[in-house]
Amino acid sequence: xxxxxxxxxxxxxxxxxxxxxxxxxxxxxxxxxxxxxxxxxxxxxxxxxxxxxxxxxxxxxxxxxxxxxxxxxxxxxxxxxxxxxxxxxxxxxxxxxxxxxxxxxxxxxxxxxxxxxxxxxxxxxxxxxxxxxxxxxxxxxxxxxxxxxxxxxxxxxxxxxxxxxxxxxxxxxxxxxxxxxxxxxxxxxxxxxxxxxxxxxxxxxxxxxxxxxxxxxxxxxxxxxxxxxxxxxxxxxxxxxxxxxxxxxxxxxxxxxxxxxxxxxxxxxxxxxxxxxxxxxxxxxxxxxxxxxxxxxxxxxxxxxxxxxxxxxxxxxxxxxxxxxxxxxxxxxxxxxxxxxxxxxxxxxxxxxxxxxxxxx
Amino acid sequence: xxxxxxxxxxxxxxxxxxxxxxxxxxxxxxxxxxxxxxxxxxxxxxxxxxxxxxxxxxxxxxxxxxxxxxxxxxxxxxxxxxxxxxxxxxxxxxxxxxxxxxxxxxxxxxxxxxxxxxxxxxxxxxxxxxxxxxxxxxxxxxxxxxxxxxxxxxxxxxxxxxxxxxxxxxxxxxxxxxxxxxxxxxxxxxxxxxxxxxxxxxxxxxxxxxxxxxxxxxxxxxxxxxxxxxxxxxxxxxxxxxxxxxxxxxxxxxxxxxxxxxxxxxxxxxxxxxxxxxxxxxxxxxxxxxxxxxxxxxxxxxxxxxxxxxxxxxxxxxxxxxxxxxxxxxxxxxxxxxxxxxxxxxxxxxxxxxxxxxxxx
DNA sequence: CTGCCGCGTGATACCGGTATCAGATCGGTC
DNA sequence: GACCGATCTGATACCGGTATCACGCGGCAG
Numbered sequence: 001x002x003x004x005x006x007x008x009x010x011x012x013x014x015x016x017x018x019x020x021x022x023x024x025x026x027x028x029x030x031x032x033x034x035x036x037x038x039x040x041x042x043x044x045x046x047x048x049x050x051x052x053x054x055x056x057x058x059x060x061x062x063x064x065x066x067x068x069x070x071x072x073x074x075x076x077x078x079x080x081x082x083x084x085x086x087x088x089x090x091x092x093x094x095x096x097x098x099x100x101x102x103x104x105x106x107x108x109x110x111x112x113x114x115x116x117x118x119x120x121x122x123x124x125x126x127x128x129x130x131x132x133x134x135x136x137x138x139x140x141x142x143x144x145x146x147x148x149x150x151x152x153x154x155x156x157x158x159x160x161x162x163x164x165x166x167x168x169x170x171x172x173x174x175x176x177x178x179x180x181x182x183x184x185x186x187x188x189x190x191x192x193x194x195x196x197x198x199x200x201x202x203x204x205x206x207x208x209x210x211x212x213x214x215x216x217x218x219x220x221x222x223x224x225x226x227x228x229x230x231x232x233x234x235x236x237x238x239x240x241x242x243x244x245x246x247x248x249x250x251x252x253x254x255x256x257x258x259x260x261x262x263x264x265x266x267x268x269x270x271x272x273x274x275x276x277x278x279x280x281x282x283x284x285x286x287x288x289x290x291x292x293x294x295x296x297x298x299x300x301x302x303x304x305x306x307x308x309x310x311x312x313x314x315x316x317x318x319x320x321x322x323x324x325x326x327x328x329x330x331x332x333x334x335x336x337x338x339x340x341x342x343x344x345x346x347x348x349x350x351x352x353x354x355x356x357x358x359x360x361x
Numbered sequence: 362x363x364x365x366x367x368x369x370x371x372x373x374x375x376x377x378x379x380x381x382x383x384x385x386x387x388x389x390x391x392x393x394x395x396x397x398x399x400x401x402x403x404x405x406x407x408x409x410x411x412x413x414x415x416x417x418x419x420x421x422x423x424x425x426x427x428x429x430x431x432x433x434x435x436x437x438x439x440x441x442x443x444x445x446x447x448x449x450x451x452x453x454x455x456x457x458x459x460x461x462x463x464x465x466x467x468x469x470x471x472x473x474x475x476x477x478x479x480x481x482x483x484x485x486x487x488x489x490x491x492x493x494x495x496x497x498x499x500x501x502x503x504x505x506x507x508x509x510x511x512x513x514x515x516x517x518x519x520x521x522x523x524x525x526x527x528x529x530x531x532x533x534x535x536x537x538x539x540x541x542x543x544x545x546x547x548x549x550x551x552x553x554x555x556x557x558x559x560x561x562x563x564x565x566x567x568x569x570x571x572x573x574x575x576x577x578x579x580x581x582x583x584x585x586x587x588x589x590x591x592x593x594x595x596x597x598x599x600x601x602x603x604x605x606x607x608x609x610x611x612x613x614x615x616x617x618x619x620x621x622x623x624x625x626x627x628x629x630x631x632x633x634x635x636x637x638x639x640x641x642x643x644x645x646x647x648x649x650x651x652x653x654x655x656x657x658x659x660x661x662x663x664x665x666x667x668x669x670x671x672x673x674x675x676x677x678x679x680x681x682x683x684x685x686x687x688x689x690x691x692x693x694x695x696x697x698x699x700x701x702x703x704x705x706x707x708x709x710x711x712x713x714x715x716x717x718x719x720x721x722x
Numbered sequence: 723c724t725g726c727c728g729c730g731t732g733a734t735a736c737c738g739g740t741a742t743c744a745g746a747t748c749g750g751t752c
Numbered sequence: 753g754a755c756c757g758a759t760c761t762g763a764t765a766c767c768g769g770t771a772t773c774a775c776g777c778g779g780c781a782g
Contacts, residue, residue: 007425007483007508007509007737007738008480008508010737010738010739011738011739012738012739015762020761020762021761021762021763022739022762022763022764023740023741023761023762023763023764024760024761024762026738026739026740026741027740027761029739030739030740032740032741033740033741033760034759034760034761035760035761036759036760036761039760039761051504053477053480053481054481054738054739055481055483055737055738055739056481056482056483056739057418057421057422057427057482057483057737057738057739058422058737058738058739058740058767059738059739059740060418060739060767061418061419061422061737061738061739061740061766061767061768061769062738062739062740062741062766062767063739063740063767064368064767066418068461068482075447076443076446076447076450077440077443077444077446077447077681078443079438079440079443081443082437082438082439082440082442082443083438085437085438085462086436086437086438086464089437089462089463089464090464093463098461098463098478098482099461099462100429100459100460100461101446101450101460101462102450102454102459103447103450103451116414117459119369119414120414120415120416120417121417121418121429121459122368122416122417122418143412147368147369148368248664273664274664277664277665277667277668280668281667281668284668284670302665303609303634303635303638304638304663304665304666304669305665306638306642307638307641307642307645307669308665308668308669308670309645309669309670320438368767368768371767371768371769372768372769373768373769376732381731381732382731382732382733383732383733383734383769384731384732384733384734384770384771385730385731385732387768387769387770387771388731388770390769391769391770393770393771394730394770394771395729395730395731396730396731397730397731400730400731415768415769416767416768416769417769418767418768418769419737419767419768419769419770420768420769420770421737421769422736422737422738422739422767422768422769422770423736423737423768423769423770423771424737424769424770425737
């Protein structure tokens with residue numbers, strides 16, 4: 001008896017059991033080449049009897065294809081990325097691919113480490129929602145590409161990378177939301193949240209600079225906010241945008257500050273779920289309510305937003321579709337398609353509910 | 362030039378570049394055996410120069426160890442499982458293991474297929490939140506174990522399987538919640554949701570039978586509900602438990618029905634997030650509000666539950682910890698520890714907020 | 723000076739598949 | 753009956769690592 005490492009029978013053992021050559025068993029089980037019906041039946045029976053399962057590792061070694069996709073996201077525990085991942089793995093599995101997921105927690109070092117893991121495991125392709133901002137932060141992605149691993153970006157485009165990217169119309173979505181607020185009569189509109197800079201930018205130019213040095217989605221949403229303000233000729237006020245670290249806790253403080261301003265905010269636009277829950281807490285703390293005291297619109301719709309009282313007006317991203325499309329694009333490239341190297345933009349939707357009313361008095 | 366499949370340099374190429382034997386390069390790069398400082402330096406330099414990365418597949422082939430964990434959950438898009446997964450992958454990565462995730466959508470066939478994928482990919486161990494109910498539904502898990510792959514259950518224990526299981530005190534948690542309701546004076550307490558049987562059970566015995574033939578968590582939570590009722594000598598009323606398919610939509614209908622009863626429900630206990638959002642919608646539809654018209658307690662706390670107005674009293678599961686513990690148990694077994702084959706029960710917490718008040722009049 | 727030991731190194735047999743290629747078998751044809 | 757070709761099968765060289773083992777060389781003891 002050969003030293004059994006507990007890995008189950010090999011193709012050689014099946015061949016021996018069936019009384020055929022190794023190659024014949026391999027052809028039958030691997031589904032390639034020709035094998036006569038009789039031998040095929042014997043091999044199949046032997047495999048069945050022994051409970052044979054092909055070793056995917058060995059197969060990958062010789063074919064050079066692992067049928068595995070690598071996915072790098074900021075946080076697998078975040079409902080947005082969880083939904084994205086669901087879209088990715090649903091379509092990947094439908095095409096016979098499995099998925100390895102790595103979270104980076106927005107940390108570039110972890111993203112680099114994750115990329116290396118995926119290279120080492122010889123995944124066939126990578127989908128990444130990258131935290132990389134500029135030219136000198138994308139070496140790891142270039143390294144993967146240099147090794148012939150196709151990469152598709154999702155949720156966040158990276159300007160320094162000429163790659164397929166599957167994203168939503170963040171700027172349009174933000175503009176539309178702010179337009180709704182403006183149409184309702186608001187002119188003092190808070191923005192939660194902006195770029196994570198230490199010092200609040202005092203000029204619009206500074207703010208824009210900070211935005212382009214931050215996550216693509218954040219920058220786009222900020223630009224959409226400014227677009228809407230510009231169109232309505234509302235002057236930009238740096239006091240109304242929250243900057244710095246992005247925690248729900250800080251949102252409570254920042255929105256509280258905007259609410260305490262002499263010329264206080266009458267509407268708040270939140271670019272993320274935590275921004276909305278934080279704003280809600282700030283409102284309650286200030287003894288204010290929505291939509292009468294302040295109007296609210298947020299990003300990333302959920303079942304909760306619909307059952308709030310009053311229900312919240314939210315921007316719904318096509319999360320599942322975003323992931324599905326990213327997987328499709330990647331799988332098509334793996335299937336031999338030429339990478340389009342373009343932005344695939346999916347439409348988000350503003351779901352009007354009841355958190356927007358005209359400003360007080 | 363050897364046919365470059367774009368996989369990057371191999372150990373042989375590094376050895377050639379460094380002018381040493383393959384074995385020497387392997388020892389250096391693999392970190393085993395002895396190599397003199399000079400040669401080691403030359404190998405390292407060559408590897409650096411060529412951008413060498415070890416092929417984890419090849420390594421796994423010869424060592425028989427893949428440093429990969431397989432995780433099977435119901436739905437990766439569900440925040441509960443997403444959080445669980447985060448706990449799992451955080452601790453796995455800290456110990457040098459990566460994770461392959463598969464969703465089953467509560468479908469046993471998919472769970473079996475997922476198990477096979479993991480066997481084929483030769484994962485070192487498996488963590489599964491199984492949909493299997495009885496003896497004849499666990500063959501796939503037995504098959505993995507027979508191949509020497511350790512399996513740890515998470516979230517859901519499976520009676521037919523004598524394995525380590527990392528779970529929470531579902532029955533206690535449910536009992537505590539219902540006790541709080543009873544202490545506030547409620548006697549007509551709705552339960553959302555029960556076993557997915559077609560016909561509403563008319564007797565307590567039937568219900569219990571249905572519960573044990575359903576998901577372990579669901580059964581436990583139902584038992585906790587009955588425990589609390591029993592302790593308070595409140596007779597069980599089959600009209601107050603929702604059975605059948607579990608969708609938010611159906612919850613709206615069922616809770617609506619309980620609210621329309623002559624002797625209507627004055628409190629509702631929800632065992633899942635969708636149950637709570639559905640109940641909230643049913644309340645609004647009926648023109649009722651909480652906590653005055655009906656008291657509410659639900660499972661799975663979230664940021665939203667805290668910002669509802671009034672904020673919801675919820676049971677918080679230690680989601681991250683649940684995943685982390687499951688990974689720990691599995692990794693310990695992989696490290697040579699003897700499987701305890703016991704239930705590791707983590708404590709959940711009832712977070713009292715403001716959705717419970719005495720019943721009307 | 724010879725023999726032995728030990729150390730460092732390289733050759734090589736694995737792991738379990740795939741893929742190529744040579745050879746055996748068989749039928750058909752002249 | 754011999755030859756040819758088509759058909760089917762099995763032997764074997766890969767893939768890129770790990771691990772065993774043999775060998776060469778130097779030092780030291782007898």
